[in-house]
Amino acid sequence: MQTATPTTRTDSKHPDTDQVWAWLDEVPDPEIPVISLVDLGIIRDVEWQGDTLEVTVTPTYSGCPATSIINLDIETALRGHGIEKLELKRRLSPPWTTDWLSDKGRARLEEYGIAPPQPAGGPEKCPHCGSAHVHRISQFGSTPCKAQWRCDECREPFDYFKCI
Amino acid sequence: MTRDEALFEFLVRMGDNTLVLGHRVSEWCGHAPVLEEDIALANIALDLIGQTQLWLGLAGEVEGKGRSADDLAFHRDAWDFRNLLLLEQPNGDFGRTMMRQFLFDAAHIGLLEALKDSADPRIAEIAAKSAKEVAYHVERSGDTVIALGDGTSESHDRMQKALDRLWPYAGEVFIDDAVDEELAGAGIAPLPSTLKDAWEARVRHVMAEATLKIPEDDFAHKGGKSGFRHSEHLGHMLTEMQWLQRAYPDATW
Numbered sequence: 001m002q003t004a005t006p007t008t009r010t011d012s013k014h015p016d017t018d019q020v021w022a023w024l025d026e027v028p029d030p031e032i033p034v035i036s037l038v039d040l041g042i043i044r045d046v047e048w049q050g051d052t053l054e055v056t057v058t059p060t061y062s063g064c065p066a067t068s069i070i071n072l073d074i075e076t077a078l079r080g081h082g083i084e085k086l087e088l089k090r091r092l093s094p095p096w097t098t099d100w101l102s103d104k105g106r107a108r109l110e111e112y113g114i115a116p117p118q119p120a121g122g123p124e125k126c127p128h129c130g131s132a133h134v135h136r137i138s139q140f141g142s143t144p145c146k147a148q149w150r151c152d153e154c155r156e157p158f159d160y161f162k163c164i
Numbered sequence: 165m166t167r168d169e170a171l172f173e174f175l176v177r178m179g180d181n182t183l184v185l186g187h188r189v190s191e192w193c194g195h196a197p198v199l200e201e202d203i204a205l206a207n208i209a210l211d212l213i214g215q216t217q218l219w220l221g222l223a224g225e226v227e228g229k230g231r232s233a234d235d236l237a238f239h240r241d242a243w244d245f246r247n248l249l250l251l252e253q254p255n256g257d258f259g260r261t262m263m264r265q266f267l268f269d270a271a272h273i274g275l276l277e278a279l280k281d282s283a284d285p286r287i288a289e290i291a292a293k294s295a296k297e298v299a300y301h302v303e304r305s306g307d308t309v310i311a312l313g314d315g316t317s318e319s320h321d322r323m324q325k326a327l328d329r330l331w332p333y334a335g336e337v338f339i340d341d342a343v344d345e346e347l348a349g350a351g352i353a354p355l356p357s358t359l360k361d362a363w364e365a366r367v368r369h370v371m372a373e374a375t376l377k378i379p380e381d382d383f384a385h386k387g388g389k390s391g392f393r394h395s396e397h398l399g400h401m402l403t404e405m406q407w408l409q410r411a412y413p414d415a416t417w
Contacts, residue, residue: 062293063214092218093289095296139304140204144211148200164296 017046020053020078027077030069031143034112037070041100044091052085053078058096061144061164098145098163115149115160123160126151136160170346171284172227173246174353176236177343177389179219180247183237184398185268186212187405188255197258204304208265211297218290238409242399249388250333252398256326259319262308263326267334269302270366274359283351306370313374320375327376335384338363 024046025038037043037057045056055074059067071088078086098117101109106116115123125132131153138148139162147162190209196202220233231239250268255261276298279291313323338360340348347353371378387393408415 059214059293061211061214061297062218063210063212065210092293093285095289095293097296138200138204139300140200140207142203144207148203162300164300 014048014051014053014083015081017048020046020055020083023077023081024055024074027073030066030073032109032112032114034108035101035105037074039102039105039108041098041102041105042070042096045089049087052087053083054087054089056089056091058091060096064144066143096164098161101161109161113158114146115158117161117163119163121163123149123158126154126156127158128156129154134158165342165346167346167350168226168228170343171352172223173343174347175219175223175226175287177246179216179223179233179236180245181251181268181272182212182219183216184245184247184401185251185265186210186216187401188251189261189265191255192258192261201258205261208301208304211294211301215290215294215297218293222286222290238406242394242402243391245388245394245398245402246391247388247398248333248336249385249395250330250336252388252395252401253330253333254397256329257322259312259322260326260329262305262312263323263330265301266305266309266370267330267367268337269298269305270370271334271337271359271363273298273302274362274366275354275356278354278359282353287352306366309370309376310374313371313376323374324376327371328379331379332381332383332385334367335382336386336389339384339386339389341390 021038021043024043025036027037029035029037029040032040040060042058042060043055044058045054047054055078057071057074074088075086101116109116110127113127115125115127118124122136123134126134129151131151133152134149135152136147136149137157141148141159141162145161145164146159148157149160150157186209189205189212192202192205193209194202196205216237217233220236224231224233224236248268250264253264255264273295276291276295280288280295282288282291309323312319314320338356340355340357344353344355348355368378385395388395388398
C-alpha cells in the first residue's frame with residue numbers, strides 16, 4: 001500500500017486517489033469474500049470533486065442482490081478512513097465484463113475453489129484436483145455470476161465464474 | 165402524443181414485460197423438477213427483476229412526476245400494465261414455462277441488440293447491460309425446448325401442447341402502433357415488425373430441432389402491450405405480487 005505523505009497528495013486536505021483505491025482493495029466482495037471490489041472490476045472511477053469524494057461503481061448483474069450491500073460496504077470502509085463527504089455514482093456503460101477481473105482476483109478465486117472465467121467459455125481445469133476433464137451441470141449457479149460444473153476425475157462439483 | 169409520452173409508454177412496456185415474466189418465473193422458486201432448474205429459474209427471475217428496476221426507473225424519470233420503479237410496479241392496477249399477453253399466462257407445467265420463456269427470449273434478445281444503437285443513450289446502456297444476461301437466457305430456454313421436444317413421447321406431447329397453446333400469444337410483440345412509429349422515427353427504438361423475420365428464423369430452427377410442429381394459423385391475440393385488454397390472469401398475479409403494498413401502503417424494510 002502506498003503511504004500518503006503530504007508531498008504526494010493532490011490536495012493537502014484529503015487523501016490522494018491512489019490511497020482510496022488501496023482502501024477499496026481491502027473491501028471484500030460480500031458473496032465471494034476472497035476477492036476485493038477492486039479485483040472484481042466494479043470500481044470504475046475514484047475522483048475528488050472539490051471536497052467531495054466520488055466513487056463510481058458498476059453493477060455485475062442488473063439484479064444482483066449484493067449491489068446495495070456493496071454500496072454500504074464502500075461507504076462504511078471509506079467513512080472508517082475518515083472520508084466525510086462521499087458520493088457513490090452508478091455507471092451502466094460500458095457494461096461490466098469478467099475481463100475486468102484482476103489477475104490477483106483470478107488467482108484467489110481458483111485457490112478458493114471457484115474456476116476463473118476463460119475466453120473459451122468454460123473452466124480450464126478443476127480447481128480442486130487440476131484435471132482438465134470437466135463438464136457443465138448448469139449454466140446457472142449459486143449466484144448470478146457463477147455456473148455449476150463437475151470434475152470427471154475427482155467427481156467433485158465446483159463453481160465456475162462464467163464469462164459475461 | 166408527445167415524444168416523452170411515447171418514450172414513457174415504451175419504457176413501461178419494456179419494464180412490465182420483464183416484471184411480469186420475472187414474477188411468473190419466480191413462482192417456480194422451490195417447486196422446479198430438479199435443483200439445478202430451480203436455481204436457474206430463480207437466477208433468470210432475478211435478472212429480469214433487475215432489468216425491471218432499470219426500465220421502470222427510467223420510465224419514472226422521463227415521466228417527471230416523482231414515481232419510482234417500485235411505485236410503478238406496486239401502485240398500478242392491471243389496466244395500467246403494458247406487458248405482452250404471453251408473459252402473464254400461468255406457468256402450467258415446466259415444459260409450458262420453458263416454451264413461454266423461449267418464445268419471449270428469442271424476441272427479447274433481438275430487440276435488445278437493436279436497442280444498443282438507440283439514439284437515446286440511457287436506453288442504449290440498459291439494453292447493452294440486459295443483452296449480456298438475456299444471451300444466457302435464450303441459450304438455456306432454446307436448449308431445454310429442444311431437449312424436451314426431442315425427448316420422450318410424453319415430454320414431446322407436452323411441448324407440442326405448450327406450443328399450440330402459446331403460439332397465438334407470440335405474435336403480439338411484432339405488432340406496430342403509434343408509440344412504435346413515433347420512437348422509430350426518432351431512431352430511439354426499432355419498429356417491432358422489422359424484428360419478426362429474425363425471430364421467426366430462430367424459432368423455426370429450434371422447433372425443427374425439437375421435432376415440434378409450429379401451428380399454421382398466425383392469429384395473434386392483442387391488448388396487453390396497449391393495455392386495452394389483458395387476460396384475466398394478470399389481475400390474479402398482481403393480487404399476489406402487490407399484496408403487501410396494498411395491505412401496508414409504502415411499507416419498507
